[in-house]
Each structure stands twice: as C-alpha cells, then as structure tokens.
Amino acid sequence: MARITAGIATSHVPAIGAAIDLGKTKDLYWAPVFQGYEFVKEWIKTHTPDVVILVYNDHASALMLDIVPTFAIGFADEFQSADEGWGRRPVPVVKNHIDLAAHISEQLVIDEFDITLINEMDVDHGLTVPLSLVFGQPEEWPCKVIPVCVNVSQFPTPSGERCWKLGEAIRDAVKSYPEDLDVQVWGTGGMSHQLHGSRAGLINEEFDRRFIDLLAHEPEELKYITRLEYLRETGTEGIELIMWLIMRAALGYGVEEKKRFYRVPASNTAVGHVVYEAKS
Amino acid sequence: MPRQRLYPLEDLEDIPGTKVFTARRSREAYHLHKFCMSLMKEANREEFKADERAYLDKFQMTEAQKQGVLDRDLNKLIELGGNMYFLVKLASTDGLSAQKAVSATSGMSAEEYAQMMLEGGRSPEGIRSIRANK
Numbered sequence: 001m002a003r004i005t006a007g008i009a010t011s012h013v014p015a016i017g018a019a020i021d022l023g024k025t026k027d028l029y030w031a032p033v034f035q036g037y038e039f040v041k042e043w044i045k046t047h048t049p050d051v052v053i054l055v056y057n058d059h060a061s062a063l064m065l066d067i068v069p070t071f072a073i074g075f076a077d078e079f080q081s082a083d084e085g086w087g088r089r090p091v092p093v094v095k096n097h098i099d100l101a102a103h104i105s106e107q108l109v110i111d112e113f114d115i116t117l118i119n120e121m122d123v124d125h126g127l128t129v130p131l132s133l134v135f136g137q138p139e140e141w142p143c144k145v146i147p148v149c150v151n152v153s154q155f156p157t158p159s160g161e162r163c164w165k166l167g168e169a170i171r172d173a174v175k176s177y178p179e180d181l182d183v184q185v186w187g188t189g190g191m192s193h194q195l196h197g198s199r200a201g202l203i204n205e206e207f208d209r210r211f212i213d214l215l216a217h218e219p220e221e222l223k224y225i226t227r228l229e230y231l232r233e234t235g236t237e238g239i240e241l242i243m244w245l246i247m248r249a250a251l252g253y254g255v256e257e258k259k260r261f262y263r264v265p266a267s268n269t270a271v272g273h274v275v276y277e278a279k280s
Numbered sequence: 281m282p283r284q285r286l287y288p289l290e291d292l293e294d295i296p297g298t299k300v301f302t303a304r305r306s307r308e309a310y311h312l313h314k315f316c317m318s319l320m321k322e323a324n325r326e327e328f329k330a331d332e333r334a335y336l337d338k339f340q341m342t343e344a345q346k347q348g349v350l351d352r353d354l355n356k357l358i359e360l361g362g363n364m365y366f367l368v369k370l371a372s373t374d375g376l377s378a379q380k381a382v383s384a385t386s387g388m389s390a391e392e393y394a395q396m397m398l399e400g401g402r403s404p405e406g407i408r409s410i411r412a413n414k
Contacts, residue, residue: 014378015377015378015379059365059368060313060316060317060363060365060366060369061317061320064306064313064363064365064366065310065313065314065317065366068303068306082320083320083321083322084320084368084369084372085319085320085325085368085369085370085371085372085373086372086375087322153301153363153365154301154302154303154306154363155292155300155301155302155303192401194298195364195378195382196298196299196354196355196358196364196382196385196386197297197298197299197355197358197385197386198296198297198386198387198407199295199296199297199298199402199407200382200383200385200386200393200402201382201383201386201393201396201397201401201402202401202402202403202404202407203397203400203401203402203403204403204404205400205401207404226286226287227292228286228287228291228292231292231295231298231300232295232404232408232409233404233408236298236300236301264397264400264401265397265398265400265401267377267378267379267397268378268379268382268397270401
C-alpha cells in the first residue's frame with residue numbers, strides 16, 4: 001500500500017528561484033536564506049520519495065484568468081516550467097504519476113471534494129522553487145510530482161478548515177492506493193507578505209512563529225483562522241499558509257519535526273520552512 | 281435559520297491600503313489581465329515593446345486601463361481591478377524585480393522599501409483596520 005511518510009512546507013518566493021538560477025545563493029543577501037535549506041537537501045538524499053504531492057498556487061500563469069478552480073489536480077503526463085515574463089526557469093520537466101493522480105482524484109470526489117482536473121498546464125515558481133530548494137539543480141527531478149493547485153488569490157479562497165479536510169482526504173486516498181509507494185506531501189507559500197499598496201512589505205513575525213510553533217503538535221486551532229484574520233495579520237498573500245494546513249493534515253496525528261526555519265526577508269516575503277516525518 | 285457568518289464580507293474592505301481581489305474585480309480587469317498574461321511569450325513582449333499603444337489596442341481593455349499600463353501606474357491598475365500576480369508580468373517585461381514593482385505601489389522609494397524589508401518588514405501594528413484607526 002502507498003503511504004505518506006513525510007511532509008515539507010516552504011515559501012516559494014520567485015526571487016529565490018532566480019537566485020538559484022543565477023548562481024547567487026552565496027551572496028550576502030541570499031546566503032542566510034539558503035542556509036536554512038541545508039538540512040533538507042541532505043535529508044532528502046536518504047528520504048527521496050516515489051511521489052511528491054505538491055500543493056501550491058498558480059500565480060496567473062496557467063490559472064486565475066479564464067478558469068479559477070478552488071482545488072485542482074494536474075493531470076498531464078508532464079509539466080513545463082512557465083514563462084512568467086522573463087523566460088522559463090531552466091529546470092527539468094516535472095513528471096506526473098498519472099495512476100496515483102487518477103486514484104486520488106476519484107477518491108476525492110467520492111469524499112465530496114469536487115476536484116478539477118487539468119490536462120494541460122505549465123507550472124510556475126510556486127511549484128518549481130520548492131523543488132529547487134529541496135533537490136537543488138539535478139538533470140532530472142528524482143521523483144514524480146502530482147501538482148495540487150489551490151486558489152489563494154481570488155476571494156473567497158477555501159477556508160483553512162476546508163484545506164485541512166482536503167489534506168485528510170488526500171491522506172485517505174493515498175492510503176487506499178494498492179501499490180507500495182513512498183509519498184510525501186509538500187505545502188508551499190507564505191509566510192506573511194503583502195504585495196501591493198500602503199501595507200506592501202507587511203511582515204508579522206509573531207504570527208508566523210506562532211503558526212510554526214503550533215503546526216507540528218497543536219495544529220487544531222490553526223484550522224479556524226479566518227480569511228479576514230489572515231488578511232489583517234499576514235497580508236493579502238500570507239493566506240497562502242492555508243496550503244501548509246493541507247500538508248499537515250495529510251500527515252495524520254503524530255509527526256516528528258526534523259527542521260524548522262524562519263528568515264526575513266526574501267524579496268517581499270517572510271521565508272518559513274519545516275520538515276516533518278510522519279509517525280503513523 | 282439565517283446563515284451565520286464569522287464576519288461581514290464588507291470587512292474585507294476594512295484593511296488600510298488594501299484591495300482584496302474578488303470575482304468582481306477579476307471580471308473588471310479581465311482584458312487587462314489577458315494583456316498581462318500575453319506577456320508570457322517572448323514574441324509578444326517584443327511586439328509590445330516595439331509599439332506599446334498598438335499592442336494594447338489589440339485588447340478590449342478600457343482606455344483608463346491602457347493609460348495605466350502606458351504610465352506604468354500600478355496603483356491605478358489595481359484600482360481598476362488589477363491583481364499583482366498579473367501586473368508583475370508587466371514589470372518583468374520591463375526588467376524590474378517583483379520587489380521593485382511592489383515597492384512602486386507602496387508610496388516609498390525602491391531603496392527605502394528594500395531597507396525596510398532588510399530591517400524586518402512593515403509591522404502590522406496600527407494598519408489592521410480602517411475602522412479601528414478612526
């Protein structure tokens with residue numbers, strides 16, 4: 001049977017991808033950010049899964065305009081890196097695990113999540129930056145990736161509670177897949193940031209650190225943070241943190257925290273990162 | 281039973297200097313955003329740069345939205361429904377970083393903004409609610 005063995009959360013700031021692609025990771029500005037990922041880059045060498053279910057939001061690259069699904073699963077055989085206005089990131093093509101993606105999609109609908117399937121799309125920094133942060137710059141990504149897209153931009157976004165339930169449903173779906181697969185779930189985005197207006201540059205370190213404090217062992221109360229509270233406290237884009245809840249719920253009751261990291265700033269954003277191993 | 285909500289939806293408009301991106305705003309900016317997403321192709325970026333006005337005229341944007349693009353007035357474009365994730369593609373076409381684009385909407389210079397971020401960003405103290413500040 002397939003099992004969810006670990007979870008990773010990380011911010012997915014586009015400038016981090018640019019720093020990697022342009023060889024700036026040792027620069028004074030960037031070195032302290034990348035230092036926070038030294039652990040996971042070592043850890044993943046002995047914990048490379050068969051499949052990563054990667055929860056992210058599209059940033060007006062494939063979605064948000066003609067079609068705005070609340071929850072969607074990438075169902076193409078493979079995904080190219082999107083040209084977000086400065087050319088495609090030079091990263092390997094992302095390859096799907098179609099049979100597991102199909103199984104999860106079916107199970108989610110049966111579990112009352114009316115998920116959208118996307119048969120063609122490019123994937124933007126939201127998906128490729130986490131892969132680069134964890135796997136570095138390989139010729140090929142070392143595992144299959146199932147993209148799960150969450151609308152966190154157009155209001156109303158799904159609630160934190162709804163995201164939690166989606167994570168639980170993903171967990172049930174993976175556990176009922178007959179093939180023996182090692183699966184990780186990654187939640188990306190956040191932490192606090194706002195990208196426009198007189199509040200641009202908002203960072204709420206107190207909120208962010210509390211979120212990380214509670215996520216591993218007391219995540220229950222994070223479920224009930226409202227959209228309005230995310231907006232007020234973490235900025236318009238801080239609400240991406242609801243995608244961390246999907247990851248956490250997918251891991252089940254007990255986790256062992258292997259790493260936590262928090263750093264301000266990367267461009268406009270507070271960078272947060274955790275690595276959990278599942279206990280059950 | 282009337283439906284209970286955790287807060288009135290109007291409260292989303294109660295955050296200082298913040299336009300929450302809603303379906304209505306998305307619709308208002310649909311053609312502006314169609315233009316922004318067209319800049320995801322190199323050939324289109326070149327065509328836009330060669331003659332901005334002519335390129336914009338291929339889209340069903342309002343005149344105000346076109347002028348906002350020509351003026352690179354991101355705040356104006358946000359007022360007209362625009363969302364930063366789309367508008368950043370315009371900034372990228374101009375070779376500007378996301379941080380420069382964001383700082384341009386904040387009323388601060390790029391240098392002041394970058395310095396504020398290095399010092400830990402903007403505190404949420406006192407800018408959580410328009411009502412509370414009255």
